[in-house]
Amino acid sequence: MDDPDAPPAGAPGEFVHARMIAPKTILYTDASGRDQIREGGSRSWRDCNAGNIRKGDFSINAGAIGDDGSFAIFPSEELGKAAIIALLKTSAYIKLTLKAAIFRYAPPSENNSDAYAKFIHEHTGIPLAAVLADLKAEDFRKIARTIQVIEGWKPGIIRANAPPAPLMNESIGVASSAASATQDWMAIARREAALPARERSEWPDPDENPRILYYFKIGAPWFEVAGGDEVDWCAAFVNFCLVTSGHMGTDHPGARSFYWNKKKQFHVLAGPQPGAIAVRRYAPFSDLKWATGTGHVGFVVSWTSSAVTLLGGNQGNTVCERTFPRLEKNSAGTKQSEFVAFLMPVIV
Structure with a gap:
């Protein structure tokens, strides 16, 4: 970034930094200074944060490269879903049943936790009484994909970060x-x-x-x-x-x-x-x-x-x-x- 030359041509590589630059607009930048904008869509999609995980020490350790003021921004959809799995495997969750884990993840003060848990059960087939420590890797992936749906993942527009074209050429x-x-x-x-x-x-x-x-x-x-x-x-x-x-x-x-x-x-x-x-x-x-x-x-x-x-x-x-x-x-x-x-x- 500290270079007078323009970034190299080509599509961006792995993003290393991201931030909100306008309402519903996230700017992602790779190590070479190439960047990309995610605009519109849902917050979870803009942030590549399928689980709408809040910013903080956990999200940083899970690979977040920025935040939008409240929620973490991850470099890719895959890492965003991996963060959900990583969170569910922490000591705060791993010994809980699926239902108890969802009530902690999506507390009643902010969500309809019963409906949230029921949706996950119906779409994954995992019993609500199942203890997370007993689940298989594929079970965690199913839970992460289902949480992505519940959290309202909706794609918007991906575009280059470039100034608008002027109205006049003179x-x-x-x-x-x-x-x-x-x-x-x-x-x-x-x-x-x-x-x-x-x-x-x-x-x-x-x-x-x-x-x-x-x-x-x-x-x-x-x-x-x-x-x-x-x-x-x-x-x-x-x-x-x-x-x-x-x-x-x-x-x-x-x-x-x-x-x-x-x-x-x-x-x-x-x-x-x-x-x-x-x-x-x-x-x-x-x-x-x-x-x-x-x-x-x-x-x-x-x-x-x-x-x-x-x-x-x-x-x-x-x-x-x-x-x-x-x-x-x-x-x-x-x-x-x-x-x-x-x-x-x-x-x-």
């Missing part, structure tokens, strides 16, 4: 169309900037601002924020605003990921526009791909011929507006920083 028209729709992510950015200072700023050690950590969780959930809220978080903030408003982010914690534009989810603009994403790079500049190195990213508020004002995160350790020179050199005339891209999300 670059000026596209940029204009996009600019007219910037109020959604800019409204979110302004809302964050209007929060009390402590809520939108880094906290002195050893405390960590949970709001900043949440930006990472939404904008780059695979990234381990080892340094807490002191890790550079400008890109996490921009991604948070984009994703929360229903647009594609970069799923990466670095400003350089916007410059990469790997999925072509951004139009490259000739210069700043209101609400555009502005990418600023710091020296060195020798690597044309910008595979490593630091930078800054934020949303354009205003500009002159020599400076750009951004609304962004990690600007003086907070969310605020701040003005940056378009080009900065040291006393020897060596370039120290420069705006290298102005971008607008693809919008239909």
Whole structure:
């Protein structure tokens, strides 16, 4: 994922990470960065979680690669059903009768447990008085398949994770169309900037601002924020605003990921526009791909011929507006920083 090059061509391999990116929409990603979206259908289908197993230590140990906020997401339907079997074989279940196990799995406070147990008995032929420890492997597979049915497995749409096609092909028209729709992510950015200072700023050690950590969780959930809220978080903030408003982010914690534009989810603009994403790079500049190195990213508020004002995160350790020179050199005339891209999300 931390690579400036686009993922290799071809169908995704085994998924290693998944998360909800919009209502009824789960994004799955493999180790090479190739991804796929499951959209619509039932929650159990979207999550590859045939038993609607809740997130937690058990699901992680059973192979979950993410969660939708409440329920675990597994990398495949097969592993989702295997998790049901693994759960029924734990010490909390294995000594119970089938009926008692179902009453624990689908408690009366949330389900019609009697009907649930009866359905499993009728469709598997396994007596409700049978003890799970006495069942054969095929019996467990039958139970898992039947639970999948009861939990409402209903397929939706599987599609590529790609930006929508623009309405217009002319670059000026596209940029204009996009600019007219910037109020959604800019409204979110302004809302964050209007929060009390402590809520939108880094906290002195050893405390960590949970709001900043949440930006990472939404904008780059695979990234381990080892340094807490002191890790550079400008890109996490921009991604948070984009994703929360229903647009594609970069799923990466670095400003350089916007410059990469790997999925072509951004139009490259000739210069700043209101609400555009502005990418600023710091020296060195020798690597044309910008595979490593630091930078800054934020949303354009205003500009002159020599400076750009951004609304962004990690600007003086907070969310605020701040003005940056378009080009900065040291006393020897060596370039120290420069705006290298102005971008607008693809919008239909």
